[in-house]
Amino acid sequence: DRAAVRDLVYATLRRRRSRAALGGGDSGRALILGALREAGVDPATIFDGAGHGPAPLTAEETAAGRPPTEAEALDLPDWISQRLQQDLGLDFTAVALALRERAPVWLRANLARATAAQAQSALARDGIETATDPRCETALCVTAGERRLQASAAWREGLVELQDLSPQIACAALELTPGTRVLDLCAGGGGKALALAARGAQVTAWDAAPARMRDLPRRAERAGARIALAEPSGPQGPYDLVVADVPCSGSGTWRRTPDAKWRLAPDDLAALEQTQAAILARAARHIRPGGRLAYMTCSLLRSENEAQVADFLAAHPDFRLETSRRMSPLTESDGFFLAVLGR
Structure with missing residues (x-):
C-alpha cells in the first residue's frame, strides 16, 4: 500500500535521529529496526526472511542500539537545536517534540x-x-x-x-476591501493568492521561478477565482498590498517536510536570509503610499522573522510596523510568522 509506505517513511524521517540510536545505525534497515523498538514490537516478528520480509537480524544488529540521549530524542540537528532553543525559550522542548508528530490536515x-x-x-x-x-x-x-x-x-x-490553519489565519488578518490591488510576490502554487481572491481582492501573482505557478491557472479555474499572472520580467505597481511569503528554512513545517531539517545547513540558512532581505527590498518598490507589505514565513527562527523586519525598517524609514504575530506548532497548526508593515 503506497500510502502506508509513505506514512512509514515520513514518520521515520521525523524521528530519524532517535530511531538511529535505537536501531544502531542510520541505514534504512537500522531506522526501521529503531522504529520497531520504539513501538515495543519484537523485531524478530518482522525481520524473519519469510516471503517479502527482510532478512533475519544478525547478531550484531540484535546487539546494536541504545536509548537515545536527551538531544537525540528531540530529533533535530544540534546546530539548529541550539538556535531554536535561543529563539523559543521555554517552548523549545515542546515544539521540538511536536515536530516529531504527524501534522493535521x-x-x-x-x-x-x-x-x-x-x-x-x-x-x-x-x-x-x-x-x-x-x-x-x-x-x-x-x-x-x-x-x-x-x-x-x-x-x-x-x-x-x-x-494549513496558520496561513489561513494570516490571510484573514489582512485588511481587504473589494477591489484591493494585491501582489503576491512569491506566489508559488498560489494558495495565498486564492485565499485573498476569495475575499474579493484583485490579485496579481508573480514568482521568481515561474514554473512554480504552473498549477495556479487550473486551481484558479476550479476555485472560480480571477488571478492575473504578472510577466516573468516582473510585476508593474503600485499595489495596495504586497504579500511576500518568502523562501525560508521551513522550520515551522518540518512535520510535513521532515527531510528538510536534516538537509538544512548553516550556509543554506545564511543564503535564505539574504534572499529574504532582497525580496523585502523589492516588495517595497511595488507599494503605493498608504499601502501595506505583509511579510510571511513558515519559520520558527528569529533571524528569518523579527530580525528581518527590524533590518528592513532600519533601511526603510518610510515604513512602520503595524502588527506582527507568531503561530506555533503547539496549536495544531504549522509554525508561521506574519508582520504587516505600513507605508
Missing part, C-alpha cells in the same frame, strides 16, 4: 463557492469528516476520510483547498 473553505458549513456538509456526503475552528471561519480540520478528499465532489467543485 487542514482545508480552507472557498468563500467564493460556499460557506464553511456548506463545504463541511458536502465533504460529509463523501465520507470526509471535518471540524471547524474558532480561530478562522474558513478553516476545516479533517478528522476522518482524508484519503477520499481528491475524489470528493467538494474538491472537484472548488469548495475547498488544502491549506
Whole structure:
C-alpha cells in the first residue's frame, strides 16, 4: 500500500535521529529496526526472511542500539537545536517534540463557492469528516476520510483547498476591501493568492521561478477565482498590498517536510536570509503610499522573522510596523510568522 509506505517513511524521517540510536545505525534497515523498538514490537516478528520480509537480524544488529540521549530524542540537528532553543525559550522542548508528530490536515473553505458549513456538509456526503475552528471561519480540520478528499465532489467543485490553519489565519488578518490591488510576490502554487481572491481582492501573482505557478491557472479555474499572472520580467505597481511569503528554512513545517531539517545547513540558512532581505527590498518598490507589505514565513527562527523586519525598517524609514504575530506548532497548526508593515 503506497500510502502506508509513505506514512512509514515520513514518520521515520521525523524521528530519524532517535530511531538511529535505537536501531544502531542510520541505514534504512537500522531506522526501521529503531522504529520497531520504539513501538515495543519484537523485531524478530518482522525481520524473519519469510516471503517479502527482510532478512533475519544478525547478531550484531540484535546487539546494536541504545536509548537515545536527551538531544537525540528531540530529533533535530544540534546546530539548529541550539538556535531554536535561543529563539523559543521555554517552548523549545515542546515544539521540538511536536515536530516529531504527524501534522493535521487542514482545508480552507472557498468563500467564493460556499460557506464553511456548506463545504463541511458536502465533504460529509463523501465520507470526509471535518471540524471547524474558532480561530478562522474558513478553516476545516479533517478528522476522518482524508484519503477520499481528491475524489470528493467538494474538491472537484472548488469548495475547498488544502491549506494549513496558520496561513489561513494570516490571510484573514489582512485588511481587504473589494477591489484591493494585491501582489503576491512569491506566489508559488498560489494558495495565498486564492485565499485573498476569495475575499474579493484583485490579485496579481508573480514568482521568481515561474514554473512554480504552473498549477495556479487550473486551481484558479476550479476555485472560480480571477488571478492575473504578472510577466516573468516582473510585476508593474503600485499595489495596495504586497504579500511576500518568502523562501525560508521551513522550520515551522518540518512535520510535513521532515527531510528538510536534516538537509538544512548553516550556509543554506545564511543564503535564505539574504534572499529574504532582497525580496523585502523589492516588495517595497511595488507599494503605493498608504499601502501595506505583509511579510510571511513558515519559520520558527528569529533571524528569518523579527530580525528581518527590524533590518528592513532600519533601511526603510518610510515604513512602520503595524502588527506582527507568531503561530506555533503547539496549536495544531504549522509554525508561521506574519508582520504587516505600513507605508
